[in-house]
Amino acid sequence: MTNAEIVDLLELTGRLMELHEQDAFRTRTFTAAAFNLDKSTADLANLPVEELVKLPGVGKSLAGKIREIAETGRLTELDELLAQTPSGVMDMFRIKGLGVKKIGTLWRELGIETIPDLQQACETGRVAKIKGFGVGTQDKILAALEFLQEQQGKVRMDKAAMLANLLHDLLAEHFDRVEISGQVRRKAQEVDTVQLLVQTSDPVSAMLTLNSLPNLEQNKPNSSPFAWRGRLKGFDVGVELLLNSAEQTDRQLFIQTAAEPHLQQVGAGGMSLLQAAYTSQDASEAAIYERAGLPYIVPEMREDDFAFRWAARYHADDLVTWDDLRGTLHNHSTWSDGKQSVADMANYCRELGLTYFGIADHSKTASYAGGLDAERVRQQQLEIDQLNLNYGSDFRIFKGIESDILGDGSLDYDEATLATFDYVVASVHQTLTMSIEKATSRLLRAIENPYTTILGHPTGRLLLAREGYPIDHKVIIDACAEHNVIIEINASPYRLDIDWRWIDYAMQQGVMLSINPDAHDFAGLLDMHYGVAIGRKGGLIKKMTFNALTLSEIASYFQERRAQIGKK
CATH class of the missing domain: 3.30.460.10 (Beta Polymerase, domain 2)
Structure with missing residues (x-):
């Protein structure tokens, strides 16, 4: 059993315990353990109970559950919960924005046990009448169901x-x-x-x-x-x-x-x-x-x-390849919600033959992901300074941040803090339900911020799971051209955002694209292979690929950009 498989079973157990309204304390034990262990680099399947209990959020009882999963591939308690849960209710967990409590309410109050039953209840207005739902929630459920039906049978x-x-x-x-x-x-x-x-x-x-x-x-x-x-x-x-x-x-x-x-x-x-x-x-x-x-x-x-x-x-030989990449700029570490330290991630990049590693942990508003406040930013940057002393001229760690784009389009720190970064990846993570006008306006303000270096996953989509918020791609790309902002190709196969169909237009406007893995562990760094594939699909050429710049070129770019901000 891999760590991910063990964590998935613990998380599902916690969700089903909540669905069946079991003891709240025990439920939180499972969900908290799943959250903490998701970041663990320990080999959970091979740890004895006496070692498991040393991990955050793992008591003796839960350690026993982990051993049961590791040894049998199952968990008796989870099997019992699954036996009590209609398969159609389980399917409702796939509906984005529909939490466990709401699923339980739909099941108990309306007797809904299948996806078709849920769709019919929404279409006849019965869901809107339940306390805590309303017409808005009902419409969102219908939109999510339509999206899921379109994605059925795909991977x-x-x-x-x-x-x-x-x-x-x-x-x-x-x-x-x-x-x-x-x-x-x-x-x-x-x-x-x-x-x-x-x-x-x-x-x-x-x-x-x-x-x-x-x-x-x-x-x-x-x-x-x-x-x-x-x-x-x-x-x-x-x-x-x-x-x-x-x-x-x-x-x-x-x-x-x-x-x-x-x-x-x-x-x-x-x-x-x-x-x-x-x-x-x-x-x-x-x-x-x-x-x-x-x-x-x-x-x-x-x-x-x-x-x-x-x-x-262009010619086919102009297309970007994996070998053209010189570094990686959107990555997370144990400072926020990553699984490896900055040092370990950077050293793995060196093993991959890259010459620079950019850390872009979550900003303070992303508290759910351990976002960094200004003091922790300072501490991380001191650590990076020390690490860079150990590298020669052929490798460097750059100080970045993935700053949340707030509801009004502003970035997540004051100017003094923003000025300490080599670069800023600006991304939307919260309040994703927006009209095209609202979403475009929100991104435009972030793009106009002189500290924004890279626009991260522009639509916030999760392939086969969540449709992205609508944006006016031409307006956004044109603004990036005007304000010298790079656009991310988020290489995670869950995102692949910006969509490949907009890559050529971005290049025509002079906008560079950065193949960013959004890596939270070593394996995530290899997602740049997917980013290269989708970049090539959209016609991305090497000279318009930001992280195909050499170490000296990208260091000069960051330095010149910061100097320009200082003159404004």
């Missing part, structure tokens, strides 16, 4: 890649060639079908082999002699395995990777890409583009005609 980029690689390794034991294709190869941020190509000269035997593999569940009505369709047990996303001969695999890899609008693009000779793919004697991807009379497009960008408009100004 994020990271889960899709994990599943695709799992299937690839499984299939490679039985077939000579297996290729990941479709949405996963195209680096779609949300995936509804994980597709792989399987090379075989005997489709009948291949299909029998696929149906003999463990955990593969075929949907026979949707399958065909050359296409196995179904699911991998435990994953809520479609799987498509296409059987091809050796002569057709390369051709089909190209065809299945590109979206239909891309394949329909016509080159100078009047031939579409799809026609070129089927008629080219050389089935390599470069040869197919050449036969169609079109410039080569990397797999990530094969969505529609945008890539060809982009190719009129």
Whole structure:
């Protein structure tokens, strides 16, 4: 059991205890322990009870529960609570903004036990009549339900890649060639079908082999002699395995990777890409583009005609790569809600070959995340000064902060405190329900603040979980251009925000983009791979990537910007 799995089970136990109105003190014990252990770097599964009780929020009883989870993968108390809870009530936990208490009220007062029941109760106005709800809450629930229905059967980029690689390794034991294709190869941020190509000269035997593999569940009505369709047990996303001969695999890899609008693009000779793919004697991807009379497009960008408009100004080699990144600027540590110290995070960055690490812990208003007040900012910066003394000229820690953008658009500190940072990432974290006018106005004021260096996750979205607040992207990007503010590509696969469709417009306006992992631990730093993928999808080139600047270039940038603020 991983730490995350143990914490998830403890947190779910606490939530269900609250739902069933059990002892408040015991409920808080579970929820507090889950909160504290989520930040722990200890290997919970391998700690004995006498070591577990030394961790914050863990008493002897809870330590026993953790041992039970680690040894059995289950918790008896949680199993009993789940047995008392309708599965439809469990589904309501996925609705953003609907807390445990409100779910309990809906269940007990209206007898709502399924998502369809909840939707009907909202549509008939019954939810609005409950004390503590009202029309506003009812409308928000309906909007959240609509969003969830749209996202059903999809997974994020990271889960899709994990599943695709799992299937690839499984299939490679039985077939000579297996290729990941479709949405996963195209680096779609949300995936509804994980597709792989399987090379075989005997489709009948291949299909029998696929149906003999463990955990593969075929949907026979949707399958065909050359296409196995179904699911991998435990994953809520479609799987498509296409059987091809050796002569057709390369051709089909190209065809299945590109979206239909891309394949329909016509080159100078009047031939579409799809026609070129089927008629080219050389089935390599470069040869197919050449036969169609079109410039080569990397797999990530094969969505529609945008890539060809982009190719009129740039070349595929201009696109940013992982190797182009020189540092990372939006990261958290144990000073706020991170799991590793500043020193450990910085040293891991050095191991990754990066030359600078920027710490941007939460600001004071984010008290739920251990946000730093002015005194703790000073203490952290003293620690950074000491750490930097130990590095040579080839590495440096920069002093940043992720400042909350408050309701009126102001930043979270006075000017004296803001002036102590090398840079400021300005982000919205609270009061997310806004009209497009309110959200745009709020961001504009933050962008106009001379201390704002980077605009963090501009829409606040959580993919497949929470729709972002609406903003006028052109107005925001234009303002960033005017005030020399960089825009973040939040590389967390939960966010990938700013959306890739706005990257090219930002570059056209002269706005640089920073691929920021929003890392809270070592693994989070590697999320920059997703940021690079989504950056390339949107056409991001190296010279417009802020954290592709060298250490000396970015140090000079920060110094010059602070000097300009001082002159105002």
